């Protein structure tokens with residue numbers, strides 16, 4: 001279990017989650033994927049997946065977490081209530097082995113800093129399990145302000161944009177990258193983001 005006392009934000013800032021933790025994805029977590037598969041929750045992901053795709057996603061989370069190719073987590077509050085999900089998995093980014101991260105937070109828990117605090121925890125986990133990979137990347141849609149805000153708040157650098165085919169339609173995404181080899185995520189002079 002990984003935990004954080006978020007403690008971010010000054011007196012004038014909106015309320016922040018006092019305490020969240022990440023626990024590994026388990027057999028019983030498929031309903032969390034159903035909760036995230038609504039039209040509203042997938043508005044920036046070209047819409048919901050089919051039931052077969054949800055079942056396959058759940059199986060993939062378990063399989064890749066078991067083999068070490070991914071580390072998928074449930075975001076929980078102190079009482080053990082599932083607030084959302086976050087994880088990281090192996091990718092090749094700009095011809096270099098890297099990690100990619102992605103997340104969601106249930107509607108009733110949004111707007112309280114949950115995703116930002118969860119990503120801070122996830123970055124610690126990625127640093128501990130990067131196995132030589134330098135960059136943690138994220139690819140939110142360019143029109144997804146909350147997800148881009150989560151990247152910005154956690155020190156990711158905006159490295160570009162690209163358009164890809166995603167769930168059967170075009171999606172233009174921002175390329176965010178965090179250098180896991182430095183404590184603040186920003187590369188030293190002479191080691192630019194590729």
Ligand SMILES: CC(C)(COP(=O)(O)OP(=O)(O)OC[C@H]1O[C@@H](n2cnc3c(N)ncnc32)[C@H](O)[C@@H]1OP(=O)(O)O)[C@@H](O)C(=O)NCCC(=O)NCCS
Pocket residue numbers: 040041042044045102103104105106109110111112113114115116117139140141144145146147148149150153
């Ligand atoms: C994206 C998502 C995880 C954000 O979760 P959250 O817990 O509400 O995010 P936070 O409260 O940590 O907010 C993160 C930042 O985004 C900003 N933000 C949140 N909602 C916003 C909105 N609708 N418009 C603009 N900014 C927004 C916050 O102000 C915050 O910025 P700050 O740190 O500068 O104050 C959540 O909206 C979600 O699950 N959406 C649906 C699934 C999804 O899009 N997943 C991402 C796929 S890439």
